[in-house]
Amino acid sequence: MQLYNYYRSSASFRVRIALALKGLGYDYQPVHLVRNEQLSADYSALSAQRLVPLLVDGDATVSQSLAIIEYLDETHPQPPLLPADALGRARVRSLALDIACEIHPLNNLRVLRYLVKDLGVNEDAKNGWYRHWVEGGLEAVERRLAADAATGTFCHGDQPGLADCVLVPQIFNAQRFDCQIDQLPTITRIFQACMALPAFQAAEPSACPDAET
Amino acid sequence: MQLYNYYRSSASFRVRIALALKGLGYDYQPVHLVRNEQLSADYSALSAQRLVPLLVDGDATVSQSLAIIEYLDETHPQPPLLPADALGRARVRSLALDIACEIHPLNNLRVLRYLVKDLGVNEDAKNGWYRHWVEGGLEAVERRLAADAATGTFCHGDQPGLADCVLVPQIFNAQRFDCQIDQLPTITRIFQACMALPAFQAAEPSACPDAET
Known part of the structure; x- marks a missing residue:
């Protein structure tokens, strides 16, 4: 398998975690988003959307x-990244979508670029926008996780899964942009449990071949 | 079943289509987003995210x-809204996510409100933002659909499914905001095939009990 991705893309990071949790090897194909390599003719021929990640x-x-990640879970079922029951799967998918949608x-590179270049938003207002959506969105996820007995060591029970693959990269982004996350004790606890695992460590941006210091 | 939703919410519309395609009845529970009913104490007790739709x-x-929609497809499998094979499911999910993510x-009511109220963006620039993401995003979906033999009468083959449930409400939004969609022949053809079906007609905003003229 080949994964086209970028070390700092959090959508790419989600897939790297899933591959690592399943112990699947892959060729790492870097696509430099800041240099707009996703818009090149070669990459556009592969990806009609001109987005990473692409498997x-x-x-x-x-x-x-x-x-x-759902495809990997269906084609390589062990260990499962989704629960066995329909309601559990719905819960995990909806937690993942609470972050992914x-x-x-709202905080993609191209969206931030549009705010600055097309709408003339200044640096402070751009960072305020970033923090507004991250903090409000993560507070909603915290309310869900804190209130539900289905939450365990990880987002759903005591094995890491799809929701954790999506949560962890969002916390990396939140930290990078100095978002306030002290008010998120359940998320912080789950994040720490994830980052104690080798699969999450192996997938993190600084461990990628295309990482920049 | 009860569906908490708003006639003009395109995420709600997606679920109404899925329920109609499966012939499932439900109690329609309106939540008026423009009046911020989603932030009420009663609704917050039900929805930690304070979002519609909620089933x-x-x-x-x-x-x-x-x-x-995935939950409905698992608990009420007929007619299926996802293909039987893993690659087909991945294709349909990724088409749905191309629109949903x-x-x-970027064009949610709360995002448009933030642009105007917090960033001081004027009406023209707000509408330009809206059209930018809709037109560019749908052009990427058109490229995928037009280039792939798996596209049929509908987004995937000749039965409507998850991707169509997501595409159709986005086209309603595009039309409402005068986006340019003439350059999307495959999407236009699929949209027309969907809207010829009673399930899509029954789910559309103007058919909802809370519709406003």
Whole structure:
């Protein structure tokens, strides 16, 4: 398998965690988003959306991080990243989507660029925008996790899964942009439990071949 | 089942289509987003995220439109809204996520409000933002659909499914905000095939009990 990704892309980071949790090896194909390599003719031929991550598995090409992780979970079921019951799966998917749809899309590189270049937003207002969506979005996730007995050592029970693959990269982003996360004790506890595992450590941005200091 | 939703919420619309395709009845519970009813104490007790849609199915409460549709597909398998094979499922999920993660989150009511109230963006620039993400995002989806033999009468083959449930509400939004969609022949063809079906007609905003003229 080949994974086209960028060390600092949190959607890429989600997939790297899933691959590591399943113990699957892959060729790391860097696509430098800041240099706009995703818009090159070569990459556009592979990815109609011109986005990372992209997984190539033999003849199959799969895009969108959550779809890639579900695909990996179906084609390599052990260890499972989704619960066995429909309601548990719905809970895990909805936690993942609380981050993937409500927080992360607002803070993508291309969105921040549009704010600055097209709307003339200054640096302070741009950072305020970033923190607004991250802090409010993570507080909603915290309320869910703190109130639900289905939360365990990890987002769902005592094994890491899809929701953890999505939560951890969002916390890395939050830290990088100095977001306030002290008010999130359940998320902080789960983040620490994840980062104690070798699979999460191996997937983190600083461990990537294309990492920049 | 009870569906908490708002006639103009495109995430709600997705779920209404899925319920209609499966022929499932439900109690329609309106939550008026423009009046901020989603922030009320009563609704917050039900939805930690204070978002619609929300499905209540007996003791189960499921949030996030894509998670709700997958839950419905698992608990009421006929007719299926996802293909039987892992690669087909990945394709359909990734098409749905191309809209649910790359387009729709940028054009939510609360995001447009933040642009105007917190960033002081004027009406023209706000509408430009809206059209930028819708047009660019749908062009990427068009490229995928047009280039792939797996596209049929609908997004995936000749039966409507999850990707169509997500595409159609996005086209309603695009039309409402006068986005340019003439350059999207495959999407236009699929949209028309969907809207010829009673399930899509029954789910559309103007058919909802809380619709405003």
